[in-house]
Structure formats: C-alpha cells, structure tokens
Amino acid sequence: MVCTLLLLLVMGCDEGKIYPDETIDSGRTAKLTVTFNDLEAWPKKNTLSVCEFGEDRTKALLSRRITKPTSEGKQLTIQLTNIKADTKTIEIVVLNRGLELIYSYYSYPVDDSGENIEFAVGELDLGSFDRVQAQVFDQNCIACHGGSSSGLSGNLDLREENAYKSLVNVEAPLSEEGKNYVTPGDIHNSYLLDVLEDDPIHQDMFNSTGKQEVLGLIRGWIQGGALDN
Ligand code: HEC
Structure with a gap:
C-alpha cells in the first residue's frame, strides 16, 4: 500500500500535476539562452551557475548550477521561476561552494516592472x-x-x-x-x-x-x- 502511494507520488511529480497550475506558474520568470565555448575551462572545484544577485553582490540570492554540455557550441536554454523581488541582476558566474562570487561572465540588469524576462547571452568564451x-x-x-x-x-x-x-x-x-x-x-x-x-x-x-x-x-x-x- 505504502509502496503504491509512493509510486503514485513519484509519477505525479514527473508529470508535474500535483499542484494546481496557478501555484506552479505564479511569480516572475526568466528565460535565457547561452552557448559556451572553451569547455576545457569549465570550473572543476567551483561551479558554473546562473545566479540572482541583489544589492550585495558578494552572495547570491539564488543560484542554479549549470550542467556541463556534452559538446562545444551547443545552445542551452535556462529557465528560472519565481524571480525574487529584490533581484537586481541575473548573472552567469563562477561560484565557490559557499555560493560566493569568484567571477562573473555576464550580467543582465533586472528592472522592477515585474514582467517576465527573456534574453540571449550569445556565445561565452569560458577561457577568457x-x-x-x-x-x-x-x-x-x-x-x-x-x-x-x-x-x-x-x-x-x-x-x-x-x-x-x-x-x-x-x-x-x-x-x-x-x-x-x-x-x-x-x-x-x-x-x-x-x-x-x-x-x-x-x-x-x-x-x-x-x-x-x-x-x-x-x-x-x-x-x-x-x-x-
Ligand atoms: C611566493 C611567491 C610566488 C608566488 C605566489 C608566485 N610565484 Fe611565480 N615565481 C616566484 C619566484 C621566486 C620565481 C623565480 C623563478 C624560480 O625560481 O622559479 C617565479 C617564477 C615564475 C615564472 C617563471 C619566470 C621565469 O623567469 O621564467 C612563472 C611563469 C611564474 N612564476 C608564474 C606564476 C604564477 C602564474 C603564479 C600564480 C598562480 C605565481 N607565479 C605565483 C615566486 C612566486
């Protein structure tokens, strides 16, 4: 019985239909595309992440690690949901394990219009x-x-x-x-x-x-x- 319930729960999660649509889709979203070159320079000790930063750029409000693409020159699409109200920039960065900023490759300014955000970063040379x-x-x-x-x-x-x-x-x-x-x-x-x-x-x-x-x-x-x- 418990197993069946767990199974249903897992399947439910996969389909993303456990909550009513409003709960999932509420909040501001951001969608960006980016292509990475020089994959040799992909961080190993640190992580390559998409982050939201507020006034204090030393620590990310929210970060999402990017999975290394399997080949050079492949365009990735990254989506963020529920952008925080105090987010000032969305950036592609190298972060250490304590979520501190090591290096920022790209920064997109976020206005306070509340509208959904969409932008193209283009090609980034990781070995800059x-x-x-x-x-x-x-x-x-x-x-x-x-x-x-x-x-x-x-x-x-x-x-x-x-x-x-x-x-x-x-x-x-x-x-x-x-x-x-x-x-x-x-x-x-x-x-x-x-x-x-x-x-x-x-x-x-x-x-x-x-x-x-x-x-x-x-x-x-x-x-x-x-x-x-
Ligand atoms: C603690 C001091 C110290 C630090 C820190 C240091 N170096 Fe050096 N480096 C030296 C000394 C002394 C030499 C002189 C040549 C030798 O004895 O190897 C040298 C020589 C070199 C040389 C060869 C220069 C030549 O004359 O051919 C390179 C290249 C170099 N360092 C790169 C780096 C890089 C890159 C870093 C940082 C990642 C670094 N060093 C950090 C002390 C340092």
Whole structure:
C-alpha cells in the first residue's frame, strides 16, 4: 500500500500535476539562452551557475548550477521561476561552494516592472583572459609578481595592466627548450603551464581540484587563441 502511494507520488511529480497550475506558474520568470565555448575551462572545484544577485553582490540570492554540455557550441536554454523581488541582476558566474562570487561572465540588469524576462547571452568564451587575470593572477600571483615591496619574482609582472604583454609570445628566459610563456593555440609551447604543473615553488599553490581548474582554465584560454578577452 505504502509502496503504491509512493509510486503514485513519484509519477505525479514527473508529470508535474500535483499542484494546481496557478501555484506552479505564479511569480516572475526568466528565460535565457547561452552557448559556451572553451569547455576545457569549465570550473572543476567551483561551479558554473546562473545566479540572482541583489544589492550585495558578494552572495547570491539564488543560484542554479549549470550542467556541463556534452559538446562545444551547443545552445542551452535556462529557465528560472519565481524571480525574487529584490533581484537586481541575473548573472552567469563562477561560484565557490559557499555560493560566493569568484567571477562573473555576464550580467543582465533586472528592472522592477515585474514582467517576465527573456534574453540571449550569445556565445561565452569560458577561457577568457579576464577570468584568468581575476581568478588566478590577482588572487594568487601578484603578491610575488606584482612589483609590491616584495619586488618582481622571476622578473615577471602579472598585474592586470601588464600580465598579457608579459606573457603572450614572450620567450621565457628559464625555459630550457626556449618556449614562450604563452604561445597562442599551442599548450605544449607554453612555459606558464609547465611552471604551474612542475616548478617546485608553484606546483603546490592549489589543492588538487583547484589546480585542475586553474590548469584547465589557462589551457582553455591558450587553445582558444590566447585572446585579450
Ligand atoms: C611566493 C611567491 C610566488 C608566488 C605566489 C608566485 N610565484 Fe611565480 N615565481 C616566484 C619566484 C621566486 C620565481 C623565480 C623563478 C624560480 O625560481 O622559479 C617565479 C617564477 C615564475 C615564472 C617563471 C619566470 C621565469 O623567469 O621564467 C612563472 C611563469 C611564474 N612564476 C608564474 C606564476 C604564477 C602564474 C603564479 C600564480 C598562480 C605565481 N607565479 C605565483 C615566486 C612566486
């Protein structure tokens, strides 16, 4: 008897017909389409999510994790229901497990008209240089590579205004094979990856999934052509 009831309940849920329609459809909805490129740069330690933010952007009011698509260039449609009254923006972001904002790729302003929302994000390059700078260099590197009191380790400046031109198509003096720090489109000729993977000073800067995420992000950026995007 209990089993049958449970079964009915589960089937009912699948069809979504347990509640009267008004309850399901009430509230403001948002529908967006987005296409992701550079899937190599999909977060591993953090999550890629769609979020609602209010005034306080440090913590999402609501977040929904996006499932990684099976292939590049596939358009996804994402629907949100019951948009909160104090939502100011809907964003596509990298969030940590505590739902704190690590990086925002895209932000859509939400007005207070109460009307349903629909927008197209278009194509997003997950391996953007802007994310590499914000998530990796600003957070983990400029203490030593930033010209502060500690100087410039390895004579390499990774501050926002200098990082791109310090790295891309610049030969790395310590590379025995004469690699560049970054060669667009060629991860095997990019010494930056070797340093993060194997150099004694740098290899343990991140925990294991954190390291996979950082390496994936930088690989995705390089494979996508190491654009200044
Ligand atoms: C605790 C200080 C410290 C931090 C933090 C640090 N580095 Fe370094 N880095 C060094 C030192 C010292 C060198 C000098 C070369 C060596 O001995 O490896 C160096 C060298 C390098 C080099 C090679 C430079 C050359 O001369 O060929 C690269 C690339 C590099 N760091 C990237 C990074 C990146 C990317 C980060 C952040 C994820 C980072 N480093 C964080 C200390 C640091």
